[in-house]
Amino acid sequence: MMLLHNLKDAEQVVSFVEAVKVGLGNNQGVFFPQSIAPLADVDALLELDFVGRSSKVLSHLIGDEIPQSTIASMVKNAFNFPAELVKVEENVYCLELFHGPTLAFKDFGGRFMAECLSVFNEGNKTTILTATSGDTGAAVAHAFYGKKDIDVVILYPKGKISLAQQKLFTTLGNNIHCYAVEGSFDDCQAMVKHAFLDDEIKQRLGLNSANSINISRLLAQVCYYFEAVAQLPSEQREKAHISVPSGNFGNVCAAMIAASLGLPVAKLSATTNQNDTVPRYLASKEWAPNDTLESLSNAMDVSKPNNWPRVQFMLDNDWFNYENFYSHSVGEDETKAIMQQVYDNGYLAEPHTAIAYQGLKQDLASDGVGVFLSTAHPAKFKESVEEILNIDLAMPKPLADALAKPCLAQELVNDYQVLREQLLAKLG
Numbered sequence: 001m002m003l004l005h006n007l008k009d010a011e012q013v014v015s016f017v018e019a020v021k022v023g024l025g026n027n028q029g030v031f032f033p034q035s036i037a038p039l040a041d042v043d044a045l046l047e048l049d050f051v052g053r054s055s056k057v058l059s060h061l062i063g064d065e066i067p068q069s070t071i072a073s074m075v076k077n078a079f080n081f082p083a084e085l086v087k088v089e090e091n092v093y094c095l096e097l098f099h100g101p102t103l104a105f106k107d108f109g110g111r112f113m114a115e116c117l118s119v120f121n122e123g124n125k126t127t128i129l130t131a132t133s134g135d136t137g138a139a140v141a142h143a144f145y146g147k148k149d150i151d152v153v154i155l156y157p158k159g160k161i162s163l164a165q166q167k168l169f170t171t172l173g174n175n176i177h178c179y180a181v182e183g184s185f186d187d188c189q190a191m192v193k194h195a196f197l198d199d200e201i202k203q204r205l206g207l208n209s210a211n212s213i214n215i216s217r218l219l220a221q222v223c224y225y226f227e228a229v230a231q232l233p234s235e236q237r238e239k240a241h242i243s244v245p246s247g248n249f250g251n252v253c254a255a256m257i258a259a260s261l262g263l264p265v266a267k268l269s270a271t272t273n274q275n276d277t278v279p280r281y282l283a284s285k286e287w288a289p290n291d292t293l294e295s296l297s298n299a300m301d302v303s304k305p306n307n308w309p310r311v312q313f314m315l316d317n318d319w320f321n322y323e324n325f326y327s328h329s330v331g332e333d334e335t336k337a338i339m340q341q342v343y344d345n346g347y348l349a350e351p352h353t354a355i356a357y358q359g360l361k362q363d364l365a366s367d368g369v370g371v372f373l374s375t376a377h378p379a380k381f382k383e384s385v386e387e388i389l390n391i392d393l394a395m396p397k398p399l400a401d402a403l404a405k406p407c408l409a410q411e412l413v414n415d416y417q418v419l420r421e422q423l424l425a426k427l428g
């Protein structure tokens, strides 16, 4: 059985199910596996299909706390869309992770987390309460949509997120309850924090945050790194250099776990935008976050990456060699120039993807084989992509469908007591 320890309190050791339910540990510490046993048969696993292989990888990681057949059905439900490897240049491939319902890689982790919580809550009433500045709300809403005994409450700042982003979650209805708050994202987040300190609300609604720190998300993300290597020509597999556009460093953390399991990952690049706390830290050994800057790649606008302790733990304990880990930052002008260059070469990359491409090109050895991750569909960043590349983008079907539906969100004043009454009346 997998045991996880709190990276801020080594005494706190929990099972996978507990870690998923609790989310964050004592002193706001994150949970991480105490050890990871390598897989015995990576080559054979690489021959399997995505869902079959992912069930085996997750069963190996999680162990016997959850029956294999349960994991297999959770994986089948969660991963009902592909991860596609596309050749972009000689020896350079893009792993497209945006073929899910909200067109971003967060669908993989979000959907598996939803499966976990609905299996582990055993019929107890659960309310997922979250604030969103854009992407997370959509991924969480779609992942939990229609799940029995689970309600989702999403707060977002009214008028401050794009219409496409907003309509991806406010049009669902059913067990997804959305509030357009007259305030900023920080106001929304403050109300969420307030609710988690309110014992009566916590108790009566069965509050859970389902946030990005949840270990179930990371384990789910491990699976698509196996898929990337599986789709490489077999003679290139040993040389894979993977580049991950990084904000909270969860995605690259999953890549390192995959390597610890024995997946051949020769090198890893975790490339940031101008929010460059980690690249500066690796160069100077000093952790000195600056104020967060708004960027084209806004899902990576993070200056205190909450998964960094997990990455640091693996590097410090030689689960992955420091020498094979790179982290550069790519500025705004450079991001635009790279988008143009990639486009001229025949591939359309939105800003996050362009940053991963650039990180790879900086670090890739002349005989290496590179895989950069595309974490979002270009249409999710339609405004900036169209402006920078001077093109018109078609809306993919999930976005076009959502835009055509009415918004079901309720407006809410920025006042916790009002939210509290609403929640008790609706869900208490």
Ligand SMILES: *Cc1c(COP(=O)(O)O)cnc(C)c1O
Pocket (backbone or CB within 6 Å): 104, 105, 106, 135, 245, 246, 247, 248, 249, 250, 251, 252, 299, 300, 352, 375, 376
């Ligand atoms: C969340 C996100 C990232 C950053 O991933 P982390 O796991 O936080 O490093 C990159 N690109 C997109 C499109 C995202 O939504």
